[in-house]
Amino acid sequence: MPDIRSLDYDVIVIGAGGAGLRAAIEASAQKAKVALVCKSLLGKAHTVMAEGGAAAALGNVMSEDNWRVHFRDTMRGGKMHNNWRMAQIHAQEAPDRINELEAWGALFDRTPDGRINQRPFGGHTYSRLAHVGDRTGLEMIRVLQDKGVHSGIDVHMECTIVRLFVVGGQIAGALGYFRETGRFVLFRSGAIVLATGGIGKAWQITSNSWEYTGDGHALAYDAGAELIDMEFVQFHPTGMVWPPSVRGILVTEGVRGEGGVLKNTQGERFMFRYMPDMFKGDYADTEAEADAWVKGDRKQNRRPPELLTRDVVAKAIVKEIAEGRGTEHGGVILDIASKQNADYIRKKLPSMYHQFKELAHVDITKDPMEIGPTTHYVMGGVKVDAETQESTVPGLYAAGEVGGGMHGANRLGGNSLSDLLVFGRRAGQSAASRRGSAPAIPDAEVEQAIREALAPFEREGENPFAVQAALQKVMQRDAGIIRDQRGLENALAELEKLKGRARTVGVTGSREYNPGWHTAIDLGSLLVVAEASARAALERTESRGAHTRSDYPDSDEKQARAQVVIKKAGDGMVVRREAQPPIPADLLTLIKEGA
Amino acid sequence: MTRLRVFRGTKTGGELHDYDVAAAEGMVVLDAVHAIQAEQAPDLAVRWNCKAGKCGSCSAEINGKPRLMCMTRMSDYAPGETITIMPMKAFPLIKDLVTDVSWNYEVNKRIPAFQPRKPDAPDGTWRMYQFEIERPQEFRKCIECFLCQDVCHVLRTHEKHEQFMGPAMLVRAAVYEMHPLDTADRREHLRHEGGIGYCNITKCCTEVCPESITITDNAIIPLKERVVDASYDPVAALWRKITG
Secondary structure (H helix, E strand, O other), rough: OOOOOOEOOOOEEOOOOOOHHHHHHHHOOOOOOEEOOOOOOOOOOOHOOOOOEEEOOOOOOOOOOHHHHHHHHHHHOOOOOHHHHHHHHHHHHHHHHHHHHHHOOOOOOOOOOOOEOEEEEOOOOOOOOOOOOHHHHHHHHHHHHHHHHHHOOEEEOOEEEEEEEEEEEEEEHHHHHHHHOEEEEEEOOOOOEEEOOOOOOOOOOEEEEOOOOOOHHHHHHHOOOOOOOOEEEEEOOOOOOOOOOOOEOOOOOHHOOOOEEEOOOOOHHHHHHOOOHHHOEOOOOHHHEEEEOOOOOOOOOEOOOOHHHHHHHHHHHHHHHHHHOOOOOOEEEEEEEOOOHHHHHHHHHHHHHHHOOOHHOOOOOOOEEEOOOOOOOOOEEEEOOOHHHOOOOEEEOOOOOHHHHOOOOOOOOOHHHHHHHHHHHHHHHHHHHHHOOOOOHHHHHHHHHHHHHHHHHHHHOHHHHHHHHHHHHHHHHHHOOOOOOHHHHHHHHHHHHHHHHHOOOOOOOOOOHHHHHHHHOOOOHHHHHHHHHHHHHOOOOOOEHHHHOOOOOOOOOOOOEEEEEEEEEEOOEEEEEEOOOOOOHHHHHHHHOOO | OEEEEEEEEEOOEHHHHHHHHEEOOOOOOHHHHHHHHHHHOOOOOOOHHHHHHHHOOOEEEOEEEEEEEEOEHHHHHHOOOOOEOOOOOOOEEEEOEEEEEHHHHHEEEEEEEOOOOOOOOOOOOOOHHHHHHHHHHOOOOOOOOOHHHHHHHHHHHOOOOOOOOHHHHHHHHHHHOOOOOOOOOHHHHOOOOOHHHOOOOOHHHHOOOOOOOOOOHHHHHHHHHHHHHHHHHHHHHHHHHHHO
């Protein structure tokens, strides 16, 4: 046995954002001995940055709302590509998950009659997002964090998992290292929940933090699990564009939910020109109607077109800029100052106010914001069973952003925070029910994984930060919002070269808290998810949701339910197409004809 | 070029190192640290996540002031001025700009948990009004950057970590103490284990809070009043004697 610490648990949860915390709390409630392993400090995960809210058909603001409408909105927003069963479970269970947070101490903003308030958001028919100003994620993570620490969960902070072990066809454990000491630790368990979030760090302009290197996707892939929908990467329409150092930082959709409008440099509210056929009739035709809706008359008027789904808005912005109606910094205008008074803006969007004031010296209560698309979220992920969240590797589960299927080709804003609660709980439940002794992990496999992780110390090679930056540049240029065959093939060729460079990176210094080393290790994950995303994008010869091919600009209905599946075979990546199970007739009618 | 003077070292000691960084428009101190990492010192340890002032990871002391590196613009300093970055002093050093803040998590774990009253409605939900939750919502803005802990002289100078939970954790307790649904009583905890009496209201914590939480006035002073009321109110004391 290699000389490292080794710990036994019933359930190991990797990742401590909303999904991981919710999974750990559930597994612990089922009396499992649970370890929660997080790459950063507890409470710093990406969930903390979620701003706008959590979507759940509580019907507190508009009583017409129910799970059927939410399900329909989700499927239409996902361009009919979603795993229908996940979308159904999500819509049905989200209200209970939100109410449960209140029982654990969450302080959502209130309606006048004392219930949880709900705000309108892109693609949602009714006001549906439970929220706390524009810091909903912070509220959620703090509540889950406190619930978690009082549930007897062992939290291992600043610990990065580098390898999963599969023995006899089932999951057996995970190897990680602690950032502080650089020492390795072996977690042994027959049930592992991945809740590692997304892959946004593979692009240059991103709202994602350093952690988002696709670790869970890559760990699952290396363990033999299947990845699906990796071509569907959401570029959020509104990221900051100026000054350069803040480029990509998220500007919440809540700005538009609260009445903010998008304009080009000619002063035109251009979204009226970008109404997709699928949504014709659901949105306001005129500025007057949109303004009346914002002022609160929501029965007589329809929503503003700024609240179309994110894929539609992001593409419209790209087009406006490409056609010369963008700002000098390559953005368009987002204006709430002329639509709401200063007190209202400060009350409803305090962090946006603060963020622009501090980082851009812009007062959003007086001046317009400059925004442009930013890499935000990956719809694709580990293929899981809708009921249990189990992947194609027995004992390995995935929940939250690392799981695939729920959001189809495009995620609706607000559906992520509810997704991670609904499926985090389900994953925790399934993992806990699998309790039992894990198969023994051969020493040689552990030793081999440790050797590979430490290899960069043995070399005097290239700086890992340089390779990471090169990868981000390639993906931004060739696998960004608008793709085509030539660009994607070029990306794959470049990634092949980068794989070679990654094998030669070297690090200096000690193993203690060494970011160069951490980056060298994360590079392995980034390369897997970047390649998977580019290969899947090349395979899908149509445009659908967030995936836009300039060489195949139209949606092809024959491909709506076709799924690109990626799996490891030997040292290579195998891509295949698979037909998703058909949507049951009653649900199909519901989607087509309305709830 | 801007000169940054950055602490490099471990538990066993260290020193300031000078690095010159090309300043770009709008750059924040964390960008400069990243530039050093990428080009000059890949093993320079720094903790960060969101780079948008929302996660509270990149706390440090910049020219002597406890601040978030991601929310401190280089242009806040005069051209030619050297910017010195030190790790937080109130916590044990791990390496370079990274400190061991695990003590805060231990303290938090011991704060008595939230206990809601019985639901108000038959469907198991509660009714709360916006005016009732404004105060605890202010405390929930806390991003756990621990800058208030760092600046608090009880912790920073007197190192009373064993006796005093510090402003950040008092804010944490205040969320639940002032939560309209909560029924737990944390006054004993605050008085004894939390050592609330150590705070002598110098308000340094409030000054450094990047979320502008009025820590002293809105959290600590009302908590002190509650604790004092419980301990020294003769009527309450008599009542407790009678009721046990």
